[in-house]
Amino acid sequence: MSRMPNLVLAEAMRRADCSNKGLASRVQLVAQEEGVILRCTHVDVKRWLEGVQPRPATAKFIAEALSRKAGVRFSLEDIGMGGVLTPTTLERGLEYADAVPEVGSRLLGLTRRDLVDDPLAVEAAVVPSAWTQPLLTWLLSRPEPLPAGNGMQVNVGESDVRAVRMTTQLFMKLDFQFGGGHARAALAQYYVRDVSPLLEGKFTESVGRELFSAAAEVAQLLGWTAYDLGRHGLAQRYMIQALRLAQAAGDRMLGGRLLGNMSHQANYLGNFQQAIQLARAAQEGSKGVASGTTMASFLAMEARAHAGNGDDAACSQALREAEKLFESRNVADDPEWISYFDDAELAGEGAHCFRDLRKPLIAQEFVGRCLELTDPVYARTLAFIRLVQAATYVHQGEPCQAAVLATEAVELAGSLKSMRYLRYVSDLCTDLKEYRGNREVESFRELVSGKYPSIA
Template sequence: MSRRADNDHPLVHARALFGLSQQALAERIRGAGRRVRINVATTKKTVSCWEHGRTPDEATQRLIAIAFDVDERTRRAMPWPHWLPGPDLPELYQPWTAAGTVAVLDDVLRSGRMDRRKFILVSGVTLTTLLHDWLTAHPDIAHAMAQEGRRVSTSMIDRLADRITDLQRDDDTYGGGDLITEAEAHLSLAHRLLAYGSYTGDQGCRLHAQAADLARMCGWMTFDTGRHATAQRYFNAAMRAARTSGDVLLGANVAGFAAIQHYSVGNPRDADAMIRTAQAAVRGHSTPVVDAMLSARQARALAKAGDARACYRALNDALDHLGAGRRDNDPAWAYWVEKSEIDMLTGSCLLDLGRPAEAQTKFTEADAAYGPGYVRTHALYLSRMASAQYQQGAVDAACDTGMQALSLLEMLNSARSTDHVRDLAASMTGHLRVPAVRDFRERVAVVMAA
């Protein structure tokens, strides 16, 4: 990155990698000391001092290495704090330039199929730094390239644009699992054209925007199949490519999808931060439909965080923006931002906030407005409607709705959708004597095993 936060110390990342607070790390270090008979009095304050520049002594470094499962040879080979474990995400440190974007796309594509444990989700301090750089960086917008490679034709770029549109629509129907290979192949093509082709400045902007769209889809599809760390790497690459293209609204769209990932894995405050940054970025350049999308995403994050008042305010903002109508300059990717989508998200918020009856009403209203092409959306919200029914004590109705969701899930490859049904079935252990519950749970086991 071009800038590091004052407390963006490698020890902060190491703790995040292991899910440890400062207090928990101090306890782990003291425990390591007891095992090897080294007496230390490490506290939360001690860890904080290290993260603000103080260097622990040699004996304590040995215990820190034990706490983080770092072997002694590795520890001795590098000075403090460079041997600490951290996120293996080189794209975070590339400059915000056109060349940096191409390098990030290359690295993410080469390692995109790996989802190793050390690829943690970037959050907290590191995410704040990434968002700040995205908001404030002034990269050289895609410029004309005169490589020795073949001239990039406008017809090639047009064909890629058509395929992006097709992939977006197909994802609505089939889920990401069946399309990720094709999306990655098209992203690879866009990257090769950018890296080795010869093109005008306008063509370069279009190619970077297409790379952003495709990387965003790759991120969404890998998230949809449960590969969270890989998904975030694609989202990071997409934000860079959007920035290089000069399309701030496209970058906001990427941030909106990345926010879904964050609140889905338990980081609602990080999701809210992403949306607020996107809202700041598009201010003065946006359209009502884009503002509606961002407000709705923010509402979901706030509901997950349990902030009901702020959530309802964001939902009202989304409806107000949508009520302003569509514009001729609305981005093509915003085709899905409709009243039914806002209603669906409202139902999900109400469910998270403990209002299942109202949530069910919203799900029913919204689902009726969706066409047959939105199979995954239909399955996802049927499962949520079933959860709303179950929370109200309508056990048989919940099982019936859950069965309907299962019928659709057999047509999809979407871990995100199946997780909701699996969780619902797991929550029904208190009603195992109910025949409908037994049938539903047996059906879930069969479908999930297939």
């Protein structure tokens, strides 16, 4: 039976700048201090790296040896020897940490298990009640001092923060173009290898604030891509921890964005009241600091939640407010991460709202505007809006046109890696069931059956 390589141990050794032979001798030394005669060579280290699990006592010696060498504390989990992720550790991901250093530890635990597709992490359940504490704590938070790094690993400067932000933007573009499943492992690895060590470094107050904000952006994208990939419990945990980093950074606008993302996910999962609360908290907590564009996006999330809840009046009001703010916005006030929220994106939100409210003619007006303005490079956005358009024709009792549009959407989607997209396709197939026998509908169903057997 083949074993999985212990990539977590390899990463810990890299961070500690420790070779196989070096670790072997250090482990022996730690064991001797504990009164244990332990024969350990580079061959044993090689076997550990290949996935062989040592005895519990030896694992503790390894963690202690690496901790001393690196100047930071490594737990058994930090060296890949804590066993599979426990439910207790998963629960910690749902908690809003009192101390900022706890956030870094939790995010490392999530990313490491994410990287090896740990079933307990991948299949973790969403806990709707877990959104409440972060929402309230963030709303009532006050400025706080940043943790003092030990400075033993790296001195962090403005250029390091710029590099993190630029790299995050690259991953964000890949997400928009190819879906959350594309290059996601590389994003998680980037956080583990490049971002996390910076949080333990030495920095000035101003650089530290920017660093924690940039790290929160990375964690936000990890959460968003997990959501798009259907890993909802993992996504919820990433976003909660990202919100805590944004709070530490004093970045209220980014905190609002994270609550907006939580609202988006809650709405998608059918938790409409919580989606409304999260979107409103995003607005209230970032008043006076959020740009017109970001505030419009928060209002759009509220509108989407009202639409899911079947409240036409509240949806229309929130959408009107979003449009008014968007029309008067000053793009110079916008952070880089909101650049995706343009006229096409706002029109797309309107299309989703009126699709959910079963007002197909109004929805089609928004669809037309969105299709006209969307850059063809954004395959996921175009696939979503085409499928929304197809749904509006089903609602009008025009299955032929719906099937034709849906066929175009599936063909244009290509190798899009998005479970949200697949749900749109699945939902449309369900809507079209009553029209079985129709030539265009059957042709669409055959296309879906061949391309996506699991949802046909």
